[in-house]
Amino acid sequence: MTTTVPATEPTNTAAAVLTVDRANLVEVFSAIQGEGSNVGTRQIFIRFARCDLRCHFCDSARTWGTPATCRIEATPGARDFETHANPVTRSQLLAWVVRQHVPGLHDSISLTGGEPLLHASFLQTFLPEVRRLGLPIYLETGGHHPQQLSAVLPFLDAVGADLKLPSVSGEQRWQAHADFLKRCCDAGVEVFAKLIVSDRTDRADLERAAAIVAGTSPEIPVFLQPVTPLAEPLAVGAISPPTPAQVLAWQALLKQQLACVRVVPQTHKAIGQL
Incomplete structure (x- = not known):
């Protein structure tokens, strides 16, 4: 296993231009998706570095900055990681994804992070190439960069x-x-919303989230995801999952406005997947 330390983010223009042809990664690997509508399916995960949010429950704080290196799985599911320097080129990343693409093994490719849409310029040129593999492309995102979304x-x-x-x-x-x-x-484009809930969840937040989803389409599936306690809590302190009674009440509340509300925890944590 490779441990990386986030570095200070580059802010100059030259560094920004690099994102058209190069991207900073955390890792590429094959695993079982543990969240949302794709739960249980096998995916090739491309985890991009950098995130502009600082969520209290984040279990991937290592992705907030830009590490000097990334780790790339050599054999799908074997966890035989190689270490490569950041940033990586489109051709490098495409070759690593092709190596993962054992025929019939994967259901889709997951773009995750960090926040993948911080690499929208890179994705505009990379995604047309990777789509030639014939695998569906799935974006996991904080859902807060609509302009960058439009580009991809x-x-x-x-x-x-x-x-x-x-x-x-x-x-x-x-x-x-x-x-x-x-x-x-x-x-x-097929879309679903995920809401991370803890014992601190405010009912008013859930009502506003439901109104936003319903205002677009009440048919958009919503996944309530009880927070997974962090092994090493962030500075804000420990985050605890909600009680069963809270989850039942919140699902009933959301279903007043929405057609499909499912409760699904982080299943990959339960089965020991990355």
Whole structure:
């Protein structure tokens, strides 16, 4: 296993231009998807570095910055990682994905992070190439960069938007979430919303999230995901999952406005997947 330390983000123009042809990664690997509508399916995960959010429940804080190196699985599912320097080129990343693509093994490719849409310029040129493999492209995102989303929507098959409840995440992005969902629906791309809930969840946050989703389409599936306690809590302190009674009450509340509300925990944690 390779341990990386986040570095200071580059802010100069030259570094920004590099994102058209190069991207900073955390890892590429094959695993079972543990969240949302693709739960239980086998995916090639491309985990991008950098995130502009600081969610209290984040279990991937290592992705917030830009590590000097990334780790690339050599054999699908074997966890035989190689270490490569960041940033990586489109041709490098494509070759690593092709190596993972054992015929018939994977159901889709997951773009995750970090926040993948911070690499939208790179994705605009990379995704047309990787689509030639014939695998559906699934975007896992915080759902708060609608303009960047529009740049890559033509190359996506499905989007999972993690709508941030302020009482749980410490982030508030309501208008961006509303715009984001609308752009997905207008483009005809399959989309679902995920809401991370803890024992601190404010009912008003859930009502507002439900109104935003219903305002776009009440048919958009919503996944309530009880928070997984962190092994090493962030500075805000330990995050605890909700009680069964809370989850039942919140599902009933959301179903007053929405057609499909499912409760699904992080199943990959239960079965020991990355």
